[in-house]
Amino acid sequence: MSVIEVKNLxxxxxxxxxxxxxxxxxKSIFKPKYKTIKAVNKVSFNVEKGEMVAFIGPNGAGKSTTIKMLTGILYPDNGDIKILGLDPRKNRKKLAYEIGTVFGQKEQLWTHLTPYDNFKFFGAIYDMKDYEIEKKIEELKALFELDEFINTPVKSLSLGQRIRCEIACSLINDPKILFLDEPTIGLDPVVKENIRSFIKRMNKECHTTVFLTSHDVGDIEKLCKRVIIxxxxxxxxxxxxxxxxxxxxNxxxxxAKMKEKINLDDEKGIKILKDKGYNLKIEVDLxxxxxxxxxxxxxxDKIIDINISNTPLEEIISDIYKKDK
Amino acid sequence: MKKYLFIFKTEFINSLQYVKSFIVGSLSLILIIYIYLNLWNFLYSDPESLINGYSYTQMIWYILFTETLWSCIKGRKIVRDISTDVKNGNIAYQMNKPYNYINYILSKTFADFTFKLLILLPAAIVLGHILIGNIPNFNLLGCLLAIITGILGTMVNVLICISIGLLSFFMEDAAPIYWIYSKVILVIGTLFPIEFMPEIIQPVLKYSPIFAMNYGPAKLFVDFNYDFLIKVLISQVIYLIVFYIITNLVYKKGVKNINVNGG
Structure with missing residues (x-):
């Protein structure tokens, strides 16, 4: 069952x-001139229930604009969107009860309040009853391991702890779809890994559909089975x-680290990436x-040490971006 | 409604964090009142005389009342915060929450207003008693009703400030509009009752939002009567409805034009 249906957006x-x-x-005061920028052009895709989809692209590609249209923040010029069967243009408020959003660069938590008070606040915003909020807080506390700092004001938390709380908070209303826009931006590798494992666990335990945008290939590789570029x-x-x-x-x-210098030039299927005499780095087109x-x-016979690896996913994606230019 | 009460409660808790700095910042009210006390003292050469129907004591209590309400609401901050939200796109992130943005701002603003009023109003009443004595023709019920109209009047003021802030959807800078608005309100109705204005504009002013916002409640505070109370309440209800509709219309039109790209 498709929970996100986008057609010619x-x-x-x-x-x-x-x-x-x-x-x-x-001159521009009296005779203003405008240029039109096509941010999103006939984008179509479907996302199934429980999927974790990476929606990626370089800066200015149109991914944030798309995510804002999907969540009802922006009005599309053309095309159809159905999120859980609802049109975000017409049912923004109704849809807000069904989805969760985390924009990595924007705080939604009240920083002077504790995560607990924030959860209570957002629970009330979503018209939840007190006992429902308390039950959900217990679940989130366990899922995101918030016990240690749930009663510490958000302003005193580390960035990683805050992001954990941001994601947990966006789940207070039991959303069917979670939109994550750069959730790990600015985090160190250890904390990123930590956040990813929480997202994974959330998807597994709550069956929440995750629609993720990120520039971090690690997020995409470790979380998503499907990628839309x-x-x-x-x-x-x-x-x-x-x-x-x-x-x-391919x-x-x-x-390779060599005993002695060898002379090697680019040829069919071989591209010299680095040649520092005794150290060589080549790309082989299989x-x-x-x-x-x-x-x-x-x-x-002249090799001291050798390492054969795949092209990093980052480079693959970057190649796809470049090809499209 | 429950969610807006919760927003009110949450913002009220937030305001409690700044109680000390607010008290220190409010000391300027004493200075302002002291200046006006001396100014009006000079104008009322005979303290028993009346100027435009106001005695010296009434005049000082009038200013004390309007200045207290004025100090409890930071219109400039409301306009600036909304303008910033519109310009940096933050307003967009509020849109996908299940609440009405206008009601959200109203709840937040009123929590802050309530917190400040609870501190400043008793302080102002004590200050008034020390400086000029009792409120003229003191009547506890009348005073309470005047304070209630003061709160309703502030609500009208807040709605106008929100509308001005939301103009940022359509123009580069809404601050100059607020500047003009605030100066008009300060001179007409806050520092000087409508009776001090040229006779030719007085009938217009008595039907303007100024009547509902500051003049009406302050006049009730110093010279309470039920006929006037009814007039003030009617004008407040009308202006609350009118400005609530205008604010929501401006917001609805604005969000359709919202232009948040990047990220």
Missing amino acids: SKTFKSKVKGKGLKGSI INNGTVVLDDTMENLKYHYL KKIID KEKNISDAIKLLDP
Whole structure:
């Protein structure tokens, strides 16, 4: 069952164009000029119940605009959106009871209050009864391990603890879909890992559908089974993570430490990425050359140490972005 | 309604954190009243005389009442906060919560107002007694009813401030509009009752929001009568409805134009 249905979604923004210098500024007062920016252009996709989908793209690709339209914050120019069967344009308030949102760069918690008081506050906002709020707080406390700081004012919490509380708070109303916009932004690797495990656990235990935007490949790789890539306002890839890796991981990186210098140039299937005499880094295109032939080129007798790895997912995604340009 | 009471309660708890700094900041009220006390003392060469129907004691209590209400509500902050919310897109993040933004701001503002009024009003009454003696023709019920109209009048003021703040959806800076508005309110109705204005504009002013906001409640405080109370209450109900509708319309129109990209 699709919980998010998006069809031909489009949104344009009008932005003022100002001429150079004083003359341009004065002219723009009397004769303002505008340019139209197509932020989202005929985007279509469906998300099934319980899925964890990564919605990614470079800066300015249109992902935040899309997420804002899905949550009823922005009005689309064209296209249809159905979130749990509701149109966010017409049923924003009704929809608000059914979804949760976390915008990593925006705080929703009241910082002078404790997480407990915040949960009580948001529970009341969602018209929950006192006993329901208390029950939910107990669940969230266990799920996100909040026991230690649930009665500490939010302003005294670390960033990682605060994000944990932000996510927990967005679950107070038992949302069927959770929209996470850069939830791990600004966090250190350990805390990121921690947050990811909480999101994973939440998805497993509560069956909440997660729609995630992030620039962090770790978030995408570790959380999502499906990835939608958007660039210049259009969807350029919508596939499972497995397929993405299978189709795009046809390159291997060989890092080799040599006994003596060898002369190697770019050739079909081989690209020299780094050549520092005794240290070599080459990229092998497996469609053109198999890995054993590539190793033979290095002369195995002269190798002291070797490491063969896949192309990092970050580079794959970056390649997809570039290809689309 | 329950959720707005909860917002009120939460903001009230928040305000309690700043009780000390508010008390220190409010000491300026003493200075302001002292200045007006001396100014009016000079104008009333004979303390028993009446100027435009107000005795010296009534005049000082009038200013004490309006200045107290004025000090309890920070219109500039309301306008600035809403403008900032609109400009940096924060308002968008409030939209996907199941509450009405206008009611949310009203609840928050009134929690802060209540907290300040609970401190300032008793302090102002004590100050008034020390400086000029009893409230003229003191009547406890009349005083309480005047305070209630003062609260309703402040609600009208807050709704106007919210509307001005929401103009940021359509213009670069709403602050100059608030500046003009605040100066008009300060001079007409807060520092000077309507009777001190030129006769030609007095009938207009008596039908304006100023009547509902500050003049009406303050006049009731110093010269209570039930006929006037009814007039004040009627004008307050009308202006509350009118400005509530206007504020919601401005908001609805504004959010359709909202332009939050990036992130």
